[in-house]
Amino acid sequence: MQSRPSINKNGKIVTTKYKWMISIHDNEIKYQEIEILADNYATVSDLKACKSYTFLVSAVSPEEAQGSTETVKTVMEETEPTTVTSVKATALNASSVEVVWVPAIIEECVHHYLVCITHLTSLVQECHNDTDLQQTFTGLEACVDYEVTVTPVSPSGNLGSFTYDLSRTTDLRPGPPTNLKVTDTNAHSALVTFGPPLEHPLCVIQYDIEVEEMGSVKSIKTHSASVLLQQLLSGLNACSDHEVRISAVTPSGLESEKANVNFTTSEDTPSAPRALTHITVTVDQVELHWFAPLTNRLCVDMYKVSWTSGSDSGNTDYTPSGYPPEVKPKEPVGLVGKHCSASTLNMPENVVPADRLS
Numbered sequence: 001m002q003s004r005p006s007i008n009k010n011g012k013i014v015t016t017k018y019k020w021m022i023s024i025h026d027n028e029i030k031y032q033e034i035e036i037l038a039d040n041y042a043t044v045s046d047l048k049a050c051k052s053y054t055f056l057v058s059a060v061s062p063e064e065a066q067g068s069t070e071t072v073k074t075v076m077e078e079t080e081p082t083t084v085t086s087v088k089a090t091a092l093n094a095s096s097v098e099v100v101w102v103p104a105i106i107e108e109c110v111h112h113y114l115v116c117i118t119h120l121t122s123l124v125q126e127c128h129n130d131t132d133l134q135q136t137f138t139g140l141e142a143c144v145d146y147e148v149t150v151t152p153v154s155p156s157g158n159l160g161s162f163t164y165d166l167s168r169t170t171d172l173r174p175g176p177p178t179n180l181k182v183t184d185t186n187a188h189s190a191l192v193t194f195g196p197p198l199e200h201p202l203c204v205i206q207y208d209i210e211v212e213e214m215g216s217v218k219s220i221k222t223h224s225a226s227v228l229l230q231q232l233l234s235g236l237n238a239c240s241d242h243e244v245r246i247s248a249v250t251p252s253g254l255e256s257e258k259a260n261v262n263f264t265t266s267e268d269t270p271s272a273p274r275a276l277t278h279i280t281v282t283v284d285q286v287e288l289h290w291f292a293p294l295t296n297r298l299c300v301d302m303y304k305v306s307w308t309s310g311s312d313s314g315n316t317d318y319t320p321s322g323y324p325p326e327v328k329p330k331e332p333v334g335l336v337g338k339h340c341s342a343s344t345l346n347m348p349e350n351v352v353p354a355d356r357l358s
Helices: none
Strands: 002-007 013-025 029-031 035-038 041-043 052-060 066-075 086-091 097-102 112-119 125-130 134-137 145-153 163-168 178-183 190-195 206-213 220-226 230-233 241-249 259-264 274-281 285-291 303-309 312-318 340-346
Touching (some): 097 112, 097 163, 178 259, 190 241, 190 259, 206 230, 220 230
Antiparallel strands (some): 002 013, 013 052, 052 066, 086 097, 112 125, 206 241, 241 259, 285 340, 303 312
């Protein structure tokens, strides 16, 4: 409201009050009381940043008669776009992630949203501009952790603060381990090395390793799950054939086909034959019996049998299979088996068996 002095028809000075009506509208017309600072100047407050407003100004007489209207439009200056309230990322399957977000209750300067997904292993990023409140990313890699961010963008392209969530795509069955090799082989240990699968290597969280001694009953050993690409196999029998089988395992328990390789441990000195005794004794021969060594028995290729009595001695070789012609082995009744051996020795006439010596 503005006051001006004037002279009425009777020649008296009176004060006449004038006022202006200012209408403001964005999507709908709003009226606001304003402070009149001068005949042609007013301050309109409590407006929203980034909004486009139309201002309508008209003069109003003391009797509330409103004159014609003048119109002007303007866009308010920008402020930082309002951050969204929350973001939720959900893996739909092994190759897609759905993202939904909730905007602020009162948004300012938000023209659209920049929605990005980042592969947290390779850091490859994919982004989309979106005016909706959801986005689905497809063509992703299985078993990968992804970070999803939603950033509000102002009309001029200024970015606000982002909000994020994490999601991991689901499992797929991996391929078998690659480049399986056995190195550093000795009598009782070997080093197994291998590479990750060619298919879905990021799905693998561990490797299951089995070692089987070929031809042996109940000889399969399962090693603790390994996250490394090598495993030292220990406690093996010398001179034995082994097969190693390795499979890759995912977090949900999916297991790949097994990769396998064979190897043979090297030789080691066997311990002495066990329970050496004689079965029968005649004038010129002794039938001996013994069991295979307890340690490194698979390394036995032949037994060396020797004897002595006074001034006479001798020796011969006894092979468990493929006997030399001068040795006539006998298998005592009840003692036939893989790990027992027998040999009949033809004694010289002047040799007296040890158990007959007085």
